[in-house]
Amino acid sequence: MKEVITRFAPSPTGYIHIGNVRSAIYPYLIAKQDNGKFILRIEDTDRERYVEGATDLIEDTLKWLGLDWDEGPIVGGEHGPYFQSERLPIYHEWVKKLISSGRAYADPTPPEKIDEYRKKCNTEKIPFLYRDFRPENLDFTFREGTPIRFLSDPKEREWTDAVMGKMKAGPEVQDDIILIKKDGYPTYNFAHIIDDALMGVTHVMRGVEYLSSTPNYLALYEAFGLDTPTLVSLPHILAPTGNKKLGKRDGAKSATEYRDDGVLPEAMLNYLACLGWNDGTEQEIYTKEELIERFSLDRIQSSGARYDETKLLWMNGQWIRKIFDEQGARALYDRTTNFWPKVASDYSEEYRLSVLSIVYDRLKVLSDLTEMTEYFFKDPEIDTDMIKNNKFLKKLSETDLESLLKISISKLSDIEDWNPDTLQETLNWLLAETGRKPAELFSLIRIAISFAPFSPALNLTLGALGKEVSLARLNAAARSL
């Protein structure tokens, strides 16, 4: 058995949105499972749609997700170059082979003429096939500036798709496809076949939209005498609404946007891998290593799967907690660098770490940190309405509130070893002494020190804030009443 070699072959036409990264994940997974190779190839044969910088975006995305490629841009490899635009001589050499065996011809027919043929077929309601309009005396010479077409041999074809199963197609879908465009660049249809063969690719994975053109690819493999790789059609990821595949028009974000919002690559990989695939167990959270071990082509769903950001976010929360619990606070902290509020930079790393340790379990995305932790780094703006309108506090009089705060301040001031445990003891004592319900006393203190809609457990929040800051804020709140 040959080693598994797969590739991800995007076009540098802009950022790759999440609907497309799955077709990088799956090939990566099966290559690694087999200890094989994963290749990155840039299909930049459309010079009009080429976008400067798009290749960097693609590379960033793969790197972020941990999908390291064994061959391709940056890392090189024995089958390069990995940009199709640098492989023109190769395509020309191969197309010449086809021409000399009489299976490809130069076609000078202008596009306008072809459009005419097409329109004619449309009005007559018959399928348009270029081979029906093929010039009479075929020109079997390679010439610059003239498109080269494949001379098709339409017939019944059968093949197996790893996801879709047994497939067959009749001659009515096979045609004289363009191999080399007028500008000398190859078409996707032709280039990918040559590249995959030369690079030893064993599994071709791509979206289902290529299923219809597969018979043409089969004809090409046959004409070249090349082995057909295992073909794998990946169903579309559907937009949140409607039944169309997820695209940029639906606001599909790039993977890197999610990164910038504080989605962990582990969560993204996990979510996308399990969108349309499962291992048959009830497990939901998978590490990359587990995915590599468990992934199998035959369990890829054959129907499209809807993209559900809510579930991605849930999974991200799971991963945030998993990393904290299994790898420690420090490991999670290292991921949070870009997400703290600006003022946090005035504080020590140790302090930020202690804040993270008490808020991490309520983060959905790391960027929640920005708003969620502001009061740990900056005295909050006092908003007495927040106290007065609180559902537990609004029935208390101002004097009640004031005396509650006073006794709390004085008792808390007595704490010598300020830590969550001693704080809890004192809080409990205050509860007993004042006869107040936790809802009343705790709400008051919590609001007074944070003026935020929510905070971690009171003793933890006070503990992190420290004695000095906590008391100062309580005093300030008391004065404002």
Add this chain to the structure above:
RNA sequence: GGUCUCGUCGUCUAGUGGUCUAGGACGUCUGGUUCUCAUCCAGAAAAUCGCGGGUUCGACUCCCGCCGAGAUCACCA
């Protein structure tokens, strides 16, 4: 229009003829965890398995037809 693909809770899915009065997860709702938010825990609602025929003692599972949705028919990939 031709060709092809797909069709189980709102969503992702389990399910390969009886163990399915259809299981899990997200989301939703209800409780619990000394206040809040979140986590966590417990529980609830939620799918006549697209529809109609067959085959069979028995069908979500097999066959046929229909319907619905999508893809494709470029010198784009």
